Amino acid sequence: MSTGMPPAGTGVPAEPQPRRTQLGPLAQVVEVLDSLPGGGLILTTVESALNWGRASSLWPLTFGLACCAIEMMAAFASRFDLDRIGVIPRATPRQADLMIVAGRCSIKMAPIVRRLWEQMPEPRYVISMGSCATCGGPFFYDNYSILKGVDQVVPVDVYVPGCPPRPEALIEGILKLQERIKKEPFLRRQALAALDGRAGAR
Amino acid sequence: MSAAERVIRGAAALGTGLGLTFRTMLRRKVTVRYPVEKLPTSHRFHGLLSLPIDPETGKDRCIICFQCERICPDRCIHIEAEGKGKERQLSRFDIEMDKCCYCGLCVEVCPTEAIVFVPHYETSTYNRARLLYSHDDLNRAAPKEPIATGIVARRRP
Amino acid sequence: MPLRTEELLLNMGPQHPSTHGVLRLVVTLDGENITDVRPDIGYLHSSVEKMMEHRTYVQNVALTDRGMDYLIALNNEAAYCLAVEALAGVEVPERGRYLRVIFQELNRIASHLVWLGTWGIDLGATTLFLWCFRERERELDLFEQVTGGRLHHVYFRIGGVYADVPDGWAGACRDFLEYFLPHIDEYHQLLTQNPIFEARTRGVGVIGRREAVAMGASGPVARASGIAYDVRKAVPYEVYDRLGFDVPVQASGDCFARYLVRLEEMRQSVRIIRQALKDLPAGEFRARVPVAMKPPRGEVYVRTESPRGTLGMYVVSDGGESPYRVKIRAPSFSNLYALTEIMRGWKIADIIAILGSIDIVLSDVDR
Numbered sequence: 001m002s003t004g005m006p007p008a009g010t011g012v013p014a015e016p017q018p019r020r021t022q023l024g025p026l027a028q029v030v031e032v033l034d035s036l037p038g039g040g041l042i043l044t045t046v047e048s049a050l051n052w053g054r055a056s057s058l059w060p061l062t063f064g065l066a067c068c069a070i071e072m073m074a075a076f077a078s079r080f081d082l083d084r085i086g087v088i089p090r091a092t093p094r095q096a097d098l099m100i101v102a103g104r105c106s107i108k109m110a111p112i113v114r115r116l117w118e119q120m121p122e123p124r125y126v127i128s129m130g131s132c133a134t135c136g137g138p139f140f141y142d143n144y145s146i147l148k149g150v151d152q153v154v155p156v157d158v159y160v161p162g163c164p165p166r167p168e169a170l171i172e173g174i175l176k177l178q179e180r181i182k183k184e185p186f187l188r189r190q191a192l193a194a195l196d197g198r199a200g201a202r
Numbered sequence: 203m204s205a206a207e208r209v210i211r212g213a214a215a216l217g218t219g220l221g222l223t224f225r226t227m228l229r230r231k232v233t234v235r236y237p238v239e240k241l242p243t244s245h246r247f248h249g250l251l252s253l254p255i256d257p258e259t260g261k262d263r264c265i266i267c268f269q270c271e272r273i274c275p276d277r278c279i280h281i282e283a284e285g286k287g288k289e290r291q292l293s294r295f296d297i298e299m300d301k302c303c304y305c306g307l308c309v310e311v312c313p314t315e316a317i318v319f320v321p322h323y324e325t326s327t328y329n330r331a332r333l334l335y336s337h338d339d340l341n342r343a344a345p346k347e348p349i350a351t352g353i354v355a356r357r358r359p
Numbered sequence: 360m361p362l363r364t365e366e367l368l369l370n371m372g373p374q375h376p377s378t379h380g381v382l383r384l385v386v387t388l389d390g391e392n393i394t395d396v397r398p399d400i401g402y403l404h405s406s407v408e409k410m411m412e413h414r415t416y417v418q419n420v421a422l423t424d425r426g427m428d429y430l431i432a433l434n435n436e437a438a439y440c441l442a443v444e445a446l447a448g449v450e451v452p453e454r455g456r457y458l459r460v461i462f463q464e465l466n467r468i469a470s471h472l473v474w475l476g477t478w479g480i481d482l483g484a485t486t487l488f489l490w491c492f493r494e495r496e497r498e499l500d501l502f503e504q505v506t507g508g509r510l511h512h513v514y515f516r517i518g519g520v521y522a523d524v525p526d527g528w529a530g531a532c533r534d535f536l537e538y539f540l541p542h543i544d545e546y547h548q549l550l551t552q553n554p555i556f557e558a559r560t561r562g563v564g565v566i567g568r569r570e571a572v573a574m575g576a577s578g579p580v581a582r583a584s585g586i587a588y589d590v591r592k593a594v595p596y597e598v599y600d601r602l603g604f605d606v607p608v609q610a611s612g613d614c615f616a617r618y619l620v621r622l623e624e625m626r627q628s629v630r631i632i633r634q635a636l637k638d639l640p641a642g643e644f645r646a647r648v649p650v651a652m653k654p655p656r657g658e659v660y661v662r663t664e665s666p667r668g669t670l671g672m673y674v675v676s677d678g679g680e681s682p683y684r685v686k687i688r689a690p691s692f693s694n695l696y697a698l699t700e701i702m703r704g705w706k707i708a709d710i711i712a713i714l715g716s717i718d719i720v721l722s723d724v725d726r
């Protein structure tokens with residue numbers, strides 16, 4: 001049975017590289033713009049417009065592990081209605097850019113969480129919802145089957161503590177993530193990554 | 203069931219369902235627009251733990267009895283004390299809010315009601331290490347980080 | 360020349376929008392027909408039975424909420440507290456018992472609402488999800504006023520309940536029930552006569568009476584197959600013997616029957632809560648039990664009726680501060696295996712309908 005882990009000997013899977021071929025021209029435009037006088041201003045304006053768009057349409061993967069998933073469902077349901085801030089659940093990782101790890105993650109489930117995260121397109125974000133996903137929570141001691149924090153398998157951007165967090169707490173976590181996305185040097189970082197890739201290829 | 207009968211039944215069911223939906227549309231809305239308006243929490247709500255300052259003494263009410271540390275099922279309260287007798291002082295009172303399961307057993311056993319729940323739940327953070335609440339943070343009885351509003355405009359009070 | 364066909368092995372889950380958690384079903388298909396279903400469980404194993412051996416009896420109440428079926432935290436707590444009370448010979452005051460019954464039944468309604476909503480999504484009725492959660496939120500407000508929690512309460516204690524209900528809560532609860540009852544009729548209007556819903560559920564996934572008994576199905580699944588068995592009637596615990604309620608039974612054993620049984624159970628729960636609120640005696644709500652309780656040596660098995668079936672709790676004490684062994688008889692586990700027997704021969708699209716109608720919670724299956 002495939003476990004989703006890389007074959008033995010390769011260790012922790014490396015961070016997947018951005019797709020260079022597509023970013024090539026874009027990276028050059030960014031590079032040129034950044035060197036022109038006043039180009040930085042244009043770049044920053046474009047960037048903040050793009051970031052605004054990205055932050056207002058975070059599409060999470062519907063992915064419930066345990067009790068916190070019920071509160072996540074409640075956050076999508078009528079009273080809190082996450083749709084109104086552009087958070088629309090998607091059933092497939094290919095269309096999602098946010099993963100809400102809601103609940104405790106067992107060691108058996110960890111490779112699958114990792115694989116789902118790998119299937120998500122860049123840029124992607126992870127919210128760890130609840131004490132269990134954050135550090136094992138109530139299942140930290142005397143336990144042989146629960147992962148002590150989901151950040152052992154995927155990089156987490158925002159931690160929402162609580163057992164379970166109220167739906168409002170989850171929404172606040174998503175808003176925190178939006179604030180982070182809003183400030184992200186999205187284009188420059190992508191360009192830098194592409195340039196790094198070019199340097200690596202040389 | 204003949205085809206005509208099925209059509210009639212289907213149309214009737216569609217009518218009932220749609221009628222109900224339209225009637226519901228006219229009812230009061232239940233959605234709370236969260237960052238702009240907030241629901242009141244009940245006064246028993248299990249939010250953030252804290253050791254609030256007693257306004258009379260200017261200190262919290264903890265008498266360092268270690269009961270909360272002992273009952274905590276997640277072992278996330280860490281208390282250390284220095285000195286003897288009357289001079290005994292807390293040298294450490296940490297709660298790992300990320301491990302806590304908000305069960306309320308510590309609040310129940312505390313003899314002086316020193317440790318209480320405060321109705322704050324917006325405690326999310328970028329860094330897990332910031333979920334370790336030290337004695338000062340617990341005295342402040344508030345989340346460590348400012349509450350985010352995201353791309354929703356911040357309302358001036 | 361006949362068409363050359365091959366068997367297809369299909370993996371459903373563990374991440375699947377409608378398996379209600381992390382269940383993996385390995386389905387063998389012949390065209391669209393299911394020839395075999397093998398559930399692969401354990402993706403949410405949280406070793407809660409082992410953990411309970413390391414915690415004291417009082418601390419374990421907090422664990423029963425989370426480690427077991429998380430939709431019915433209060434029913435789990437009740438089963439555990441009843442077991443330990445039987446072990447230690449603690450007598451629960453009258454008011455405590457009534458409060459426990461009220462909260463167990465409220466939790467039954469909440470659990471069935473989640474089930475109905477998620478099953479609605481599975482079958483394409485998204486409205487139902489929104490409506491069920493609308494009612495559920497009002498109920499959670501009631502919970503929050505008393506227990507402080509929305510999903511996990513840690514409200515029952517060995518010997519009673521943690522705190523009394525605040526003033527005016529009983530009135531608020533009556534208002535909720537008043538508000539909730541007409542909504543059950545709305546669900547009926549939306550679903551029961553709907554031809555699409557009927558086509559997807561009526562006659563689908565039939566569990567016969569004999570199979571249900573043989574596979575150890577319990578709760579609404581068994582009752583939909585014509586077995587009039589309810590622990591609350593058969594071996595009354597708490598104060599159920601004093602409250603009048605009916606056990607809904609359907610004979611056909613299909614998904615539609617299970618749906619009808621659950622909707623009727625919600626109605627009966629409302630009836631029970633109304634009676635319990637009326638009879639609620641004044642006085643003590645909690646017996647005095649030391650924090651470091653040490654029940655005498657012995658073992659006890661307690662059965663309760665959780666929304667999913669017979670929830671059994673087997674506790675062994677060796678006279679120490681923590682239990683020597685705790686075994687949970689999880690209703691979802693038995694029901695899940697009843698389901699795999701009956702899935703053969705149905706179409707692949709029916710898997711979702713059948714699985715949803717069984718109402719399993721993976722935390723309860725794996726523990």
Ligand code: SF4
Pocket residue numbers: 066067068102103104129130131132133137138162163164165303425429511
């Ligand atoms: S944090 Fe609490 S509510 Fe969330 S999965 Fe863990 S035990 Fe369940």
Ligand code: SF4
Pocket residue numbers: 251273274275276277278279297301302303304305306307308309
């Ligand atoms: S609420 Fe429960 S888990 Fe949290 S610190 Fe208190 S006893 Fe420990």
Ligand code: SF4
Pocket residue numbers: 263264265266267268269270271281311312313314315316317
């Ligand atoms: S139980 Fe109360 S008084 Fe005792 S150590 Fe804890 S906070 Fe302090």
